[in-house]
Amino acid sequence: xxxxxxxxxxxxxxxxxxxxxxxxxxxxxxxxxxxxxxxxxxxxxxxxxxxxxxxxxxxxxxxxxxxxxxxxxxxxxxxxxxxxxxxxxxxxxxxxxxxxxxxxxxxxxxxxxxxxxxxxxxxxxxxxxxxxxxxxxxxxxxxxxxxxxxxxxxxxxxxxxxxxxxxxxxxxxxxxxxxxxxxxxxxxxxxxxxxxxxxxxxxxxxxxxxxxxxxxxxxxxxxxxxxxxxxxxxxxx
Amino acid sequence: xxxxxxxxxxxxxxxxxxxxxxxxxxxxxxxxxxxxxxxxxxxxxxxxxxxxxxxxxxxxxxxxxxxxxxxxxxxxxxxxxxxxxxxxxxxxxxxxxxxxxxxxxxxxxxxxxxxxxxxxxxxxxxxxxxxxxxxxxxxxxxxxxxxxxxxxxxxxxxxxxxxxxxxxxxxxxxxxxxxxxxxxxxxxxxxxxxxxxxxxxxxxxxxxxxxxxxxxxxxxxxxxxxxxxxxxxxxxx
Amino acid sequence: xxxxxxxxxxxxxxxxxxxxxxxxxxxxxxxxxxxxxxxxxxxxxxxxxxxxxxxxxxxxxxxxxxxxxxxxxxxxxxxxxxxxxxxxxxxxxxxxxxxxxxxxxxxxxxxxxxxxxxxxxxxxxxxxxxxxxxxxxxxxxxxxxxxxxxxxxxxxxxxxxxxxxxxxxxxxxxxxxxxxxxxxxxxxxxxxxxxxxxxxxxxxxxxxxxxxxxxxxxxxxxxxxxxxxxxxxxxxx
Amino acid sequence: xxxxxxxxxxxxxxxxxxxxxxxxxxxxxxxxxxxxxxxxxxxxxxxxxxxxxxxxxxxxxxxxxxxxxxxxxxxxxxxxxxxxxxxxxxxxxxxxxxxxxxxxxxxxxxxxxxxxxxxxxxxxxxxxxxxxxxxxxxxxxxxxxxxxxxxxxxxxxxxxxxxxxxxxxxxxxxxxxxxxxxxxxxxxxxxxxxxxxxxxxxxxxxxxxxxxxxxxxxxxxxxxxxxxxxxxxxxxx
Numbered sequence: 001x002x003x004x005x006x007x008x009x010x011x012x013x014x015x016x017x018x019x020x021x022x023x024x025x026x027x028x029x030x031x032x033x034x035x036x037x038x039x040x041x042x043x044x045x046x047x048x049x050x051x052x053x054x055x056x057x058x059x060x061x062x063x064x065x066x067x068x069x070x071x072x073x074x075x076x077x078x079x080x081x082x083x084x085x086x087x088x089x090x091x092x093x094x095x096x097x098x099x100x101x102x103x104x105x106x107x108x109x110x111x112x113x114x115x116x117x118x119x120x121x122x123x124x125x126x127x128x129x130x131x132x133x134x135x136x137x138x139x140x141x142x143x144x145x146x147x148x149x150x151x152x153x154x155x156x157x158x159x160x161x162x163x164x165x166x167x168x169x170x171x172x173x174x175x176x177x178x179x180x181x182x183x184x185x186x187x188x189x190x191x192x193x194x195x196x197x198x199x200x201x202x203x204x205x206x207x208x209x210x211x212x213x214x215x216x217x218x219x220x221x222x223x224x225x226x227x228x229x230x231x232x233x234x235x236x237x
Numbered sequence: 238x239x240x241x242x243x244x245x246x247x248x249x250x251x252x253x254x255x256x257x258x259x260x261x262x263x264x265x266x267x268x269x270x271x272x273x274x275x276x277x278x279x280x281x282x283x284x285x286x287x288x289x290x291x292x293x294x295x296x297x298x299x300x301x302x303x304x305x306x307x308x309x310x311x312x313x314x315x316x317x318x319x320x321x322x323x324x325x326x327x328x329x330x331x332x333x334x335x336x337x338x339x340x341x342x343x344x345x346x347x348x349x350x351x352x353x354x355x356x357x358x359x360x361x362x363x364x365x366x367x368x369x370x371x372x373x374x375x376x377x378x379x380x381x382x383x384x385x386x387x388x389x390x391x392x393x394x395x396x397x398x399x400x401x402x403x404x405x406x407x408x409x410x411x412x413x414x415x416x417x418x419x420x421x422x423x424x425x426x427x428x429x430x431x432x433x434x435x436x437x438x439x440x441x442x443x444x445x446x447x448x449x450x451x452x453x454x455x456x457x458x459x460x461x462x463x464x465x466x467x468x469x470x471x472x473x474x
Numbered sequence: 475x476x477x478x479x480x481x482x483x484x485x486x487x488x489x490x491x492x493x494x495x496x497x498x499x500x501x502x503x504x505x506x507x508x509x510x511x512x513x514x515x516x517x518x519x520x521x522x523x524x525x526x527x528x529x530x531x532x533x534x535x536x537x538x539x540x541x542x543x544x545x546x547x548x549x550x551x552x553x554x555x556x557x558x559x560x561x562x563x564x565x566x567x568x569x570x571x572x573x574x575x576x577x578x579x580x581x582x583x584x585x586x587x588x589x590x591x592x593x594x595x596x597x598x599x600x601x602x603x604x605x606x607x608x609x610x611x612x613x614x615x616x617x618x619x620x621x622x623x624x625x626x627x628x629x630x631x632x633x634x635x636x637x638x639x640x641x642x643x644x645x646x647x648x649x650x651x652x653x654x655x656x657x658x659x660x661x662x663x664x665x666x667x668x669x670x671x672x673x674x675x676x677x678x679x680x681x682x683x684x685x686x687x688x689x690x691x692x693x694x695x696x697x698x699x700x701x702x703x704x705x706x707x708x709x710x711x
Numbered sequence: 712x713x714x715x716x717x718x719x720x721x722x723x724x725x726x727x728x729x730x731x732x733x734x735x736x737x738x739x740x741x742x743x744x745x746x747x748x749x750x751x752x753x754x755x756x757x758x759x760x761x762x763x764x765x766x767x768x769x770x771x772x773x774x775x776x777x778x779x780x781x782x783x784x785x786x787x788x789x790x791x792x793x794x795x796x797x798x799x800x801x802x803x804x805x806x807x808x809x810x811x812x813x814x815x816x817x818x819x820x821x822x823x824x825x826x827x828x829x830x831x832x833x834x835x836x837x838x839x840x841x842x843x844x845x846x847x848x849x850x851x852x853x854x855x856x857x858x859x860x861x862x863x864x865x866x867x868x869x870x871x872x873x874x875x876x877x878x879x880x881x882x883x884x885x886x887x888x889x890x891x892x893x894x895x896x897x898x899x900x901x902x903x904x905x906x907x908x909x910x911x912x913x914x915x916x917x918x919x920x921x922x923x924x925x926x927x928x929x930x931x932x933x934x935x936x937x938x939x940x941x942x943x944x945x946x947x948x
Contacts, residue, residue: 002264004294015262021252022259026425027239027461029589057241060589115503115534118592143921144931184895185934188263210854220855221932223896224264266826297826352740352771355829380684381694421658422697447617457618458695460659476738478768489732496733499726500899501713501935531715662737698738 001220003227005234009194012230013042016124016192019226021050023122023188024058031100031114033064033123033178035134036083039192040124044088051092063089064100064120067135067177068107072169078103102147107176110147111185120186127193129201130158131214135177141215145179180218190226191219193233202229203236238457240464242471246431249467250279253361253429256463258287260359260425261295268337268351270301270360270415272371273320276429277361281324288329300326301337301357304372304414305344309406315340339384344413347384348422357423364430366438367395368451372414378452382416417455427463428456430470439466440473475694477701479708483668486704487516490598490666493700495524497596497662498532505574505588507538507597507652509608510557513666514598518562525566537563538574538594541609541651542581546643552577576621581650584621585659594660601667603675604632605688609651615689619653654692664700665693667707676703677710712931714938716945720905723941724753727835727903730937732761734833734899735769742811742825744775744834744889746845747794750903751835755798762803774800775811775831778846778888779818783880789814813858818887821858822896831897838904840912841869842925846888852926856890891929901937902930904944913940914947 006012020043023030034040051058068078076082081101089099100117102110114120130138137158140150151174152162163171183189193202205216219225243249257280260267271277288295305315313319318338326336337354339347351357367375374395377387388411389399400408420426430439442453456462480486494517497504508514525532542552550556555575563573574591576584588594604612611632614624625648626636637645657663667676679690693699717723731754734741745751762769779789787793792812800810811828813821825831841849848869851861862885863873874882894900904913916927930936 002262002294004262004291006291015258018255019259019262022256025239025241025252025256025427025463025465027463028593054241054243057239116591118590119502181932181934184932190262221892221895223892223934226262226264228262265830353829354827356739418695418697421695458655458658460655460697476736476768478736478765480765489736492729493733493736495726496730499713499715499730499901499937499939501937528715528717531713664736700736700738702736 001222001225001227003229005229005231007231009042009230012192012194012228013046015228016040016043016190017046017050019188019190020047020122020124024061028060029118030058030061030122031064031117031120032061033066033120033186034084034088035066035124035126036080036087037126039126039194040087043124043192048088048092051094055093059098062098062100062117063094064114065102066123066125067175068101068103069135069175070104070172072166102176102178104176107147107149110178111182114182122188122190123183123186124190124192127191127198127201127205127216129197131201131204131216132158133191133216133219134183135175136179136215136218138213138215141212141218143180143210143212143218146181147176147178149174149176180221183219184222186222188224188226189219189222190228193227193229195230196232196235198233199236202233206237238459238462238464240466242466242468244468246279246467249429249431249465250283252465253277253280253427254283254287256425256427257284257359257361261298265297266355267295267298267359268301268354268357269298270303270357270423271321271325272303272361272363273317273324274363276363276431277324280361280429285325285329288331292330296335299335299337299354300331301351302339303360303362304412305338305340306372306412307341307409309403339413339415341386341413344384344386347415348419351419359425359427360420360423361427361429364428364435364438364442364453366434368438368441368453369395370428370453370456371420372412373416373452373455375450375452378449378455380417380447380449380455383418384413384415386411386413417458420456421459423459425461425463426456426459427465430464430466432467433469433472435470436472439470443474475696475699475701477703479703479705479711481705483516483704486666486668486702487520489702490514490517490664491520491524493662493664494521494596494598498535502534503592504532504535504596505538505591505594506535507540507594507660508558508562509540509598509600510554510561511600513600513668514561517598517666522562522566525568529567533572536572536574536591537568538588539576540597540599541649542575542577543609543649544578544646546640576650576652578623578650581621581623584652585656588656596662596664597657597660598664598666601665601672601675601679601690603671605675605678605690606632607665607690607693608657609649610653610689610692612687612689615686615692617654617684617686617692620655621650621652623648623650654695657693658696660696662698662700663693663696664702667701667703669704670706670709672707673710676707680711712933712936712938714940716940716942716948718942720753720941723903723905723939724757726939727751727754727901728757728761730899730901731758731833731835735772739771740829741769741772741833742775742828742831743772744777744831744897745795745799746777746835746837747791747798748837750837750905751798754835754903759799759803762805766804770809773809773811773828774805775825776813777834777836778886779812779814780846780886781815781883783877813887813889815887818858818860821889822893825893833899833901834894834897835901835903838902838909838912838916838927840908842912842915842927843869844902844927844930845894846886847890847926847929849924849926852923852929854891854921854923854929857892858887858889860885860887891932894930895933897933899935899937900930900933901939904938904940906941907943907946909944910947913944917948
């Protein structure tokens with residue numbers, strides 16, 4: 001594991017953007033998995049500018065989502081894909097053919113799809129304050145899985161917020177996520193962590209034994225794993 | 238070959254810097270070969286800032302020079318190493334142990350040194366207006382070589398400027414350079430080209446048949462080769 | 475380049491077979507390009523046995539042909555594919571979906587097909603007594619090409635035998651072959667050379683300057699190139 | 712994970728030998744870690760023949776041991792190294808400079824040594840009937856470790872046989888082993904399992920949850936992991 005602690009969120013965004021852009025410049029197909037959410041906001045500000053301008057030069061770059069949560073309206077695209085569209089695909093004008101989608105219908109062949117495409121070169125992920133990574137949630141995580149279904153059980157600590165999110169709509173039975181085994185096959189795994197609100201989580205990840213109560217503890221096994229944290233997130237290390 | 242034509246020299250410098258920085262973030266030893274000269278000036282402005290700040294985090298990065306020209310004073314370090322010190326190693330505070338030096342004494346074992354260190358991951362090179370790359374000069378280049386000695390013969394078109402450079406000092410018999418075969422083993426080769434003065438050279442490189450009269454024509458054989466050019470350099474394409 | 479000179483043709487066949495089989499055992503998609511002809515006869519004797527028995531375990535192995543010559547009957551499969559079927563695909567029961575075919579209709583997208591599949595991991599080739607490799611024939615070879623069409627011109631030294639082969643049928647205008655640039659992208663390139671009849675060719679390949687009069691001279695540029703020769707083929711080295 | 716079940720121990724030995732030999736034929740430095748013991752006996756019969764004959768051609772192959780147990784006589788070499796000498800290094804005439812030794816004095820820098828050499832390309836391991844891999848013993852294994860010391864405690868189920876082995880000599884305080892994190896960095900990890908006596912262990916490894924009571928369960932996380940088992944060992948699958 002390589003840990004780089006930068007001063008500011010801007011530096012974090014610059015560095016993560018550099019890693020993604022560099023992957024795109026190679027004279028080969030590039031398979032990149034990216035995360036939605038708050039942490040990569042700064043990355044996407046930069047990446048949208050680059051990609052919009054040079055998409056033709058880097059057209060052999062393909063984007064993969066690593067989890068998917070059913071939309072409230074079953075006829076709509078999943079929540080992860082929707083977020084990625086909003087944050088990156090739409091403003092950057094990424095072509096549909098460059099987007100590889102994970103969903104409830106293809107999750108059990110998703111690792112094969114990735115393998116058939118030559119494997120993932122790079123994945124950018126964030127860290128949940130509760131220790132989740134991708135859709136590997138506390139208590140529900142099974143470290144022995146490739147891409148799998150995560151059951152949404154009332155007994156899990158994260159059920160309440162999901163229930164609230166769905167409001168009057170029915171909470172789905174499960175969502176899908178790439179598992180630890182899928183991630184261990186990614187050639188370069190990069191975790192970005194920023195802000196005071198993640199300081200406790202980062203400390204736990206780096207000090208707890210591997211446990212499905214705090215799934216991110218499993219990431220430390222990755223053979224080429226980089227953590228980029230800003231000072232605030234690293235305050236407790 | 239992947240060709241990315243950017244608008245400005247600043248964009249070129251940003252992109253090349255991103256590629257180098259990204260290589261350093263991997264959780265492994267990174268072996269990087271870099272060029273001195275005018276083209277990477279903007280890269281080094283950026284890279285010095287990054288490296289000075291995060292050198293401890295990326296301390297398993299090693300820098301290799303790809304050619305060396307004897308100093309006028311035989312007791313001094315070679316011209317390439319001196320330039321690299323001035324442009325990058327000294328302002329960035331790169332430790333001596335992270336600098337792998339090529340010179341007249343070790344050139345015949347240099348490829349073995351590189352192999353023993355796991356191979357070069359990345360090389361940044363520039364393009365000579367006369368078509369040279371590294372120290373592979375017009376007419377003197379032998380495409381069948383790994384690292385080798387380039388004889389400085391009066392018959393070569395580039396003898397006069399060298400002679401002038403050495404002034405009253407004796408012109409050395411030869412200098413040393415990594416050859417095409419050494420470069421073909423580099424995992425990612427990136428050429429930066431900027432400015433109107435390089436437009437003709439870039440056009441020649443991309444259109445001439447492979448010839449030692451314009452050595453850069455040989456680079457197009459590289460299996461993972463990226464050209465980053467600004468608009469001025471790409472004006473004749 | 476790494477050169478291994480073995481005592482016998484059996485040892486050559488064992489070693490080449492080992493390299494192919496080892497590639498298949500990896501827990502990933504394996505893309506392998508193989509040659510038809512006399513040299514790999516011993517390899518296929520071994521490989522057919524292994525593949526027939528363990529094809530289910532190594533079913534993520536894909537085979538690519540690297541050249542194709544039109545059949546006399548335009549409704550039939552090309553000569554290379556036919557030979558590969560006879561020597562390997564049919565006796566080994568290779569499924570159609572594991573065979574990636576190059577032909578006159580797809581040659582200009584073949585490198586893209588390969589890239590989309592993650593690139594070639596391994597290629598086994600032979601050496602022509604006249605210095606050809608794949609379908610890169612003397613005088614007709616253009617070292618600057620990826621997969622391309624080779625025109626069958628009367629002026630070429632190899633026209634007569636082709637003419638004879640086609641007999642009363644019309645000689646086709648061209649055939650197709652992967653070019654040097656395609657081969658330089660293969661992760662491991664292995665050349666097998668056996669028998670006294672190849673001794674002169676092997677010597678030429680290793681001593682001549684790179685020339686399209688003896689195309690195999692270009693192979694020496696490959697960054698991960700292994701030559702396996704038996705004693706007879708190596709007799710003049 | 713890729714699982715190949717072969718009919719006989721001879722086939723297992725052939726296949727494993729092929730994988731090692733193939734790694735050696737690459738035109739690069741090859742770093743290979745190998746196991747002592749009963750399972751690789753057939754492999755070494757084959758490999759000794761190959762290496763003795765072609766050691767000069769594959770001289771850029773380096774061998775690493777992955778654990779070490781102190782000898783009874785503290786002035787002697789460790790038990791693992793002694794076994795490897797007896798089974799392979801000595802009969803194959805492997806030069807000392809091609810042997811990279813792990814021991815109690817260098818274990819805390821061993822992963823750095825490996826990284827400085829470009830990383831391990833291949834590791835061949837066996838499976839303990841008690842579920843150990845390398846020196847990762849039941850109950851004593853810590854999955855969060857790179858190369859580390861394993862304390863030899865009386866409370867462990869494997870203390871008695873070790874005690875017996877040392878006889879009147881003092882049982883050492885600990886031995887050293889590469890840990891799961893070190894193994895996850897190996898590019899290709901291959902496990903050989905043969906014989907009825909290993910059938911139960913192989914079944915456990917493939918069905919139990921990851922647990923330090925049966926350390927081999929951790930291996931399933933490896934991103935490029937191949938199991939070669941003979942029919943007897945696979946009888947319970």
